[in-house]
Amino acid sequence: MLAAIGLSLALVLALWFVTHQTVLSTLNEGAQNEVDVDIAGLVDIYASNGVEELQSRIADRVALTPSDGNTPHYLLADNAGKPIAGDIAAWPELDPMVSETGIIRIGASSEGFARAVQLGPDLKLVVARRIDSNRNVLRSVALAFAIGGTVFVLLVALLGRIAALNLQRRIGQINLAFRDPARERDFATKENGDEIDELTAHSAAALQRQRDLMEAYKETSEQLAHEMRTPLSHLDNRLLKALKEGPAPAVAERLAEARAEIRRLVQTLESLLDIAASKTRRGDRSGLERVDMSAMIHRICDLYSGSAEETGHELVWHLEPGVMIEGEERQLSRLVTNILDNALKYVPPGGRIEVTLTHGPELVIADDGPGIAPSDRTRVFDRFYRGRASMGDVNGSGLGLALARAIAERHGMVLELDDTEKGSSFRLRR
Missing domain, CATH: 3.30.565.10 (Histidine kinase-like ATPase, C-terminal domain)
Structure with missing residues (x-):
């Protein structure tokens, strides 16, 4: 369950990273396209009507929306960087000769994507689009992933916990089969059961067969011990009767030795049976x-x-x-x-x-x-x-x-x- 939670969390983070990079790339590409379209229009105005018309158009565009709005920003300047028109305070570190692009400062706390172009021998232009709103979009994406990812991980944890409890219950059935193999009928394979149900039934059946074999072994051992004790007991009684008849001392001594040997054989037999019984019940908790x-x-x-x-x-x-x-x-x-x-x-x-x-x-x-x-x-x-x-x-x-x-x-x-x-x-x- 913990592995599933960790995997789902890693998956959510990976998806967030891919989404974040994709959205950021799309927003930057959109800003670049807007800047390129804007520059193309201004270049056409300069080519058709000259610098004065270009200054007028730039002034009109700047005046339409406050300078701190999400609008285009401009700077028309000579080669020395002296402003001619526009609302960008100073020429950024962009080379107009190669139409360089980059992120520049706009105002005191804003940033924008900009491109610089060379319009004439002593005239250059930079157009920028603010990208501050990109941060808000990325924050919204991150928040959506945080909420959705939390719900997803919680669902995985819940489903994993349910699956773990179900597996624990079913493994408990196998353990119960080991503890009480006599209940074999309770562990019969279900008609639509899976491998665990089949394992439970086979475990119970195998344990029951083992128990039957142990019972048969025990009965055989006890019967064998009984069959051996009986003639030995009869023999011991006959020796005792012979001793009571007062035989010669040497004979009495041999008879007593024979009786001791019989008792030793019976004791050995009982010890062997006890050893066998203890070994066969090794690990069996019943009767403790x-x-x-x-x-x-x-x-x-x-x-x-x-x-x-x-x-x-x-x-x-x-x-x-x-x-x-x-x-x-x-x-x-x-x-x-x-x-x-x-x-x-x-x-x-x-x-x-x-x-x-x-x-x-x-x-x-x-x-x-x-x-x-x-x-x-x-x-x-x-x-x-x-x-x-x-x-x-x-x-x-x-x-x-x-x-x-x-x-x-x-x-x-x-x-x-x-x-x-x-x-x-x-x-x-x-």
Whole structure:
């Protein structure tokens, strides 16, 4: 709209300039023609009747109209410039020998277009037409363009604003299709619709198809998880019954290990499903609510403080109050607990774990433990990747940090590992 206003303003100014130059040229040409016709008549009078008749005719013409009127002005003089007849006070700087033309002063404040001619050996004549009225004509033209141009620019601005609002409304329909693809029928292509209507309908249809695929994927994943959990649960129950029958100690130990392995498989399966669900819902704002991160993290830290005390760790937290975010509290809690679990697992007893939350929001969970090797830092968030510090942990699956990053991406945030010389520092930010 601003570009249209600027373009229309430039167009009005260009048209005014062209009109101004055309009108000025026409007025000057008219004055020149009038002067030439007047000189031709006076030359003919001089040739036919001599100087006395010429003086008489010039005197008559000057006397017909006041000297300050919009009339011809004359000066008949000898070669020395001494006036003989006419109302121009002094000979202008025009060369009569070449019939020179130019703008001269007439009176105290007037100007005129003049031509000088040589009539005889010691006689020259200059005839002028005042052009003061040209200024009034040009002012009228400028005023007309100013008024008309203002109206034109305002109309362009109004029409541009109407067009912009209409385009904004129609783009809003596309955005609505992205926010609520289930309303596909509301975005059907109109019979006489244009490209934007067609784009709206296609966007809604594509999003609905994507939603259907995600629903089918979710149902398949849940069904697969159910089919896997059921036999694993049955197997775990059989192992438990076998343990209750009092087998030999070596057999009981193996049965307990098998049960632990089953629980680890179920946990891994659930983590994989959670990662997939978080990634598929990345950027999806549905289901998000206002979450008080300050209160949520305070509860988690308060809960973990007991465990930290038992394991000989120092857990401290600094939380700015009132840090709010749009999200799912259950998932955000899992993100925080996964990082805290890693810290309590790998930081030796006596180590310090510090949780800091500031507005942004920005959450930092840092420790002074052994840290993560530089070679592992680029892959620590990969699924199933376990760094050298965790190789001896048979219970780990390598999915905790992968799930934490997937949850962060689901909420439009970034989870990264700071480059620290000692310990590790995980940062969650926008």
